[in-house]
Amino acid sequence: MRAAMILAGLLALAALAQAQERAPESMTAPEPEIVAPPPAPTDAAPRIIEAPGAAPPRRPRRVARAPQSEPSTDFPAAIAQENFAATSSYQGAEVTVFGYTPDRLRRGDVVVAVRGPPETAVVRRKFRFLAFWVNGDPVRFEDAPSFLAVYSTRPLNEIASPRAIWELRLDPAASARLVGATPADADASAYRRAFVRLRRQSGLYVEEPEGLDLDANALFHRQIKIPANAPLGEYTVEIFWFRDNRLIARQANTLNVARQGIERTIHHLATKHAFFYGILTVLLALAGGWASAVAFRKT
Amino acid sequence: MSIYLPIAEMPVSGLLVLLLSALVGFVSGLTGLGGGFIMTPMLIFMGIPAPVAVATQASQITATSVSGLMAQARRRMVDWRMGLLLSMGGVIGSTFGVSIFSTLLAAGQIDILITLLYVLFLTVIGALMLFESFMAIRTAGKPLARPLPRPSPMALDKLPFLMRFPRSGLYISVLPPLALGFGVGVLAAIMGVGGAFILAPAMIYLLRMPTNVVVGTSLLQVLIVAAVVTLLQASITQKVDLLLAAILIVGGVIGAQLGARLGARLPGEQLRAVLAVVVFGAAAKLLWDLLTPPAYLYVLDPS
Numbered sequence: 146m147r148a149a150m151i152l153a154g155l156l157a158l159a160a161l162a163q164a165q166e167r168a169p170e171s172m173t174a175p176e177p178e179i180v181a182p183p184p185a186p187t188d189a190a191p192r193i194i195e196a197p198g199a200a201p202p203r204r205p206r207r208v209a210r211a212p213q214s215e216p217s218t219d220f221p222a223a224i225a226q227e228n229f230a231a232t233s234s235y236q237g238a239e240v241t242v243f244g245y246t247p248d249r250l251r252r253g254d255v256v257v258a259v260r261g262p263p264e265t266a267v268v269r270r271k272f273r274f275l276a277f278w279v280n281g282d283p284v285r286f287e288d289a290p291s292f293l294a295v296y297s298t299r300p301l302n303e304i305a306s307p308r309a310i311w312e313l314r315l316d317p318a319a320s321a322r323l324v325g326a327t328p329a330d331a332d333a334s335a336y337r338r339a340f341v342r343l344r345r346q347s348g349l350y351v352e353e354p355e356g357l358d359l360d361a362n363a364l365f366h367r368q369i370k371i372p373a374n375a376p377l378g379e380y381t382v383e384i385f386w387f388r389d390n391r392l393i394a395r396q397a398n399t400l401n402v403a404r405q406g407i408e409r410t411i412h413h414l415a416t417k418h419a420f421f422y423g424i425l426t427v428l429l430a431l432a433g434g435w436a437s438a439v440a441f442r443k444t
Numbered sequence: 445m446s447i448y449l450p451i452a453e454m455p456v457s458g459l460l461v462l463l464l465s466a467l468v469g470f471v472s473g474l475t476g477l478g479g480g481f482i483m484t485p486m487l488i489f490m491g492i493p494a495p496v497a498v499a500t501q502a503s504q505i506t507a508t509s510v511s512g513l514m515a516q517a518r519r520r521m522v523d524w525r526m527g528l529l530l531s532m533g534g535v536i537g538s539t540f541g542v543s544i545f546s547t548l549l550a551a552g553q554i555d556i557l558i559t560l561l562y563v564l565f566l567t568v569i570g571a572l573m574l575f576e577s578f579m580a581i582r583t584a585g586k587p588l589a590r591p592l593p594r595p596s597p598m599a600l601d602k603l604p605f606l607m608r609f610p611r612s613g614l615y616i617s618v619l620p621p622l623a624l625g626f627g628v629g630v631l632a633a634i635m636g637v638g639g640a641f642i643l644a645p646a647m648i649y650l651l652r653m654p655t656n657v658v659v660g661t662s663l664l665q666v667l668i669v670a671a672v673v674t675l676l677q678a679s680i681t682q683k684v685d686l687l688l689a690a691i692l693i694v695g696g697v698i699g700a701q702l703g704a705r706l707g708a709r710l711p712g713e714q715l716r717a718v719l720a721v722v723v724f725g726a727a728a729k730l731l732w733d734l735l736t737p738p739a740y741l742y743v744l745d746p747s
Binding site: 233374407436 | 677738743
């Protein structure tokens with residue numbers, strides 16, 4: 146069923162591509178048939194934005210050219226399903242992302258970022274207090290995505306400049322905005338690294354630097370798992386196409402994971418009719434206890 | 445069978461939770477203890493957020509104490525007046541406890557406090573159970589081996605507001621039962637336990653109630669306090685998960701009935717001794733974790 150949907154989607158995209166081929170002047174990002182001359186190599190060290198937690202580039206590479214124009218938003222990519230139901234058997238959602246790069250020669254790289262609803266995260270450092278290890282003062286990160294999956298065709302530092310990675314919030318550390326002062330004993334970056342590490346450990350921050358493949362026709366498709374322990378709500382799926390260290394095109398979709406059926410009813414009662422919900426729970430408990438006492442007395 | 449819990453926002457194995465709650469119910473039916481002190485840490489260990497585990501657990505305690513109370517009431521083993529007085533203190537105490545719980549939840553220290561309270565009370569329960577079963581095993585066969593506590597002049601007797609409790613044969617101040625109920629209510633709300641394990645010894649040794657009405661009367665207090673805690677947790681913290689509660693209730697009441705039924709045929713004292721050792725082990729493990737340097741110093745607050 147899902148495979149059929151993907152196939153249909155790919156066919157639609159292919160049709161779109163053919164239409165664009167027939168009318169090249171309509172393309173927003175014109176594709177020159179001749180390979181563009183590569184930018185001249187330079188000895189100057191790449192400019193790195195001071196970014197705590199961002200991995201330094203492993204080797205010198207071409208200086209990132211500042212984008213001359215806004216990246217195109219007309220990027221042939223999509224997600225196969227926009228609404229996911231969290232029923233009582235919910236075990237996570239599988240988002241299928243697919244599309245193709247509008248480059249016949251398969252140049253460039255694709256990055257997909259799936260982001261959960263933003264939330265405030267609180268990190269604490271344990272310290273020793275009267276022989277016990279207790280939690281220290283809170284360090285807050287605002288607007289941190291509750292879930293983040295970044296899939297790319299190659300490691301990000303080979304695709305984009307550190308600045309672009311940081312500004313597009315493709316680095317998990319870049320996503321968390323530190324709020325307020327940190328305790329005097331530690332610097333902010335230690336807390337930021339700890340935050341990302343803990344999120345990775347619980348499977349909520351996922352990075353697959355080679356998780357995407359462009360096939361012979363420059364097509365890509367990939368299922369990205371949103372685990373069941375990730376929060377429900379509105380997710381964004383951003384798809385980027387980089388070439389020569391430059392962001393050429395980007396596109397954003399939203400998807401929604403919402404409670405359905407009994408889950409939805411219970412959550413609605415628990416939050417909107419809390420007192421009635423409490424009464425209901427107590428009555429259920431009383432009935433359960435009474436029923437078992439009666440049932441076991443007769444046997 | 446995986447079930448997604450709507451309030452905890454996570455999937456659990458329904459069968460596993462059902463079996464665990466039945467096991468805990470069985471142990472509580474066997475020993476007369478509530479079982480909340482085993483179930484709550486188990487739920488937290490399974491990954492259920494501590495606030496949800498504590499809040500939801502109160503509903504299971506409500507259910508298991510109903511069937512226990514019904515059995516005691518049929519045998520006229522309940523001092524209703526004393527039970528209601530203890531419950532009054534308990535309701536005030538649990539209201540207080542739920543607000544402490546919310547404050548500590550916001551301050552990020554709830555897990556430390558819960559762990560410390562568990563270490564303290566698991567050690568106390570373990571010691572009491574071990575002592576009782578040891579005494580029972582040693583004096584097995586001798587009728588009325590354990591002497592009933594004799595009334596002795598105490599400071600408690602000098603308090604005002606005297607009241608007669610015909611079922612217990614007592615004429616005492618209302619203040620000690622109210623204070624006792626209050627203290628147990630605070631603990632019930634914070635720890636997600638019924639508190640019978642503190643209440644029962646205190647009723648015997650402090651209030652000097654006859655032992656035959658202690659179980660039924662403490663069950664009445666536990667029932668009322670657990671029901672009020674469920675209601676308060678649902679209204680204030682909104683962390684009661686009805687789906688989890690339903691599984692816990694079903695497993696708990698069936699287990700408790702089986703435990704009470706089989707309890708008569710099994711060597712109860714030896715079982716209590718084994719359970720006491722398990723409880724000691726759990727307390728030691730919790731304490732060890734608090735005292736040894738953690739493998740990783742940073743923690744994330746539960747969202």
